[in-house]
Amino acid sequence: QFGSQIYCNHTVNEVRNCTDYPQLIIPCDVTAPADICTPTVISTFIHRITVNTPFFGVIFYHAHWAFLGVTLLGFIYAMIKSPSDRLYDDLDDEMDEEEEGFLMANSPKLQEFLSWAQERGVISDIQVQDIPDKGLGFVTKRNVTRDNSIVAYIPYSILLNATKISRYAKDKAPKLEETFNALMAEGKHLSERDIFILFLLYERLAPGGETSSLWKAYIDILPRTLHTPLFYDPTLRACLDGTSLKPAVDAKYNKLKKEYESLRSLFNKWSKVEDAGGHDVVTFEHFRWADGVFWSRVLSFGSRFQTIDSIEGDLDDFHLVPFLDFANHSLTPYARWEIGTEGVELILTKSDSLEPITSDTEICISYGDKPNSELLFVHGFTLSDNPWSAISFPVPFYDDDELAKAKLLFMQYHGIKHLVSLARKKGGAELSHDSTRAMWICVLAEEDGIKFKLNHNDPSHPIDLFIGNQIIPTLDVFDNVINSMELLPVIEFRVMESVLENVEYLLSHLKQTNEQVLKMMEHGRNSRELEYVRIYREDEYKFLEFAVEDFTRKRDALMTDEVVQRFMLNDQ
């Protein structure tokens, strides 16, 4: 009623004086002198109502208590009510795991999954644990020797691949099958990846899809938030400016967005939008998640098929292997995975060292010789001591190249990527075989004797290439013909010059943005993601400097070649 007002409650000769009695300076209350303590406007107002119309005063008094009571009850209800809506269940999951984006090793969901796996035949002699900065991973339970022994075994029956998902949709998930059928009716070819991500979304979000599913326990342990650049906020994304990854991230983001929009209406057939609280059943956020989970956990069996003939007759490349997919990546892994006769095995790789691996040591596998750009793009982490470096840029056709369209069509027909990839190998920066072919096609001109013939009436074979008078039916023939051309050093010289121009441009672009980005990084919140981006930028910078040096050397060496010199003289 009086707010923070105070007064002196002591008089000397009828004058208020608290100089010697500071303890008598006290807060105003109703007994205080009215000329010193002024009630607040609101309290005066309420007082007046109460005195002039006691009836309303009584109502006001009781309403006050009723309001407090209802608020308290509402609060208690909100505390004890478990959210029933699937959408909020999901939100709840996300909040639990929000901090790290990963499940914790002691979570009931993980325990449920481990029992599920065990009941279905998974055998393991290692433990799933929280690994700092990596989510979950494997650790040894006791001292073990590296002797090619199997430390985990996952039977084929719980592996997922596109064929199995399609069969599951047919038998148990009619709405998922409807989605597959609708897309095929539109003439869309469903890739293995398409089938996987539709499955992951269906299992996670379609009502009734997950509850009775064989895969529920597995879907539940998949990380709900991912940390790849596709999930960066705009500031963090700007820290990629000037790198070769930036255009790749932007392109992927836009592609996913388009893909999501084209599927949105089909997702909304899984349940009524009203039942999903007026939201889309599957949001773009979910769609990004499914794509990210797929690429960060899938194993490619492709190159290892010769070792199996009992995997239920299907020859899909991509497999999700529940349990094995807890294995993290290391440059010096203790284990590898292999396809056994009845399941996938995790094997402690043999080592000459007799020293055992001590208990509680992390058991990693190798995801392959992946450069930091790829690790960051697919997995959201980088390694400061990663020896694998690589860089890619689009095939650099000249603006005035009239054959560019035909060249692109030829490359497409023969499955040559439109991307040039350079990697650190054998002490130099090397073009991949595919990229060498792409660069040859790029730098060849009509004057060199190449000719394209378009086959308008045959869409299955739309273009032919001729070099001299020889038709080039396959890429092997292409390699042989180019390698036996007298002009080869000139072609190589052009390739070196063009690649050099591109790596020089990439380096200067990275240099230009470095200062600005480093400043932004200094002021940014220090996060693990930022550290990963910093490592990647430094790595790319060093590799580009190295590539510029190496290609300058290679180009200069070719400049002394007789054929090149003759060609240059004739050209002038």
Ligand SMILES: C[S@@+](CC[C@H](N)C(=O)[O-])C[C@H]1O[C@@H](n2cnc3c(N)ncnc32)[C@H](O)[C@@H]1O
């Ligand atoms: C196949 S999963 C491995 C299991 C995963 N840690 C989990 O909690 O489910 C691959 C993901 O693990 C994380 N990861 C694997 N190796 C890592 C490493 N060396 N450093 C940081 N994160 C790693 C990345 O998020 C990656 O996308």
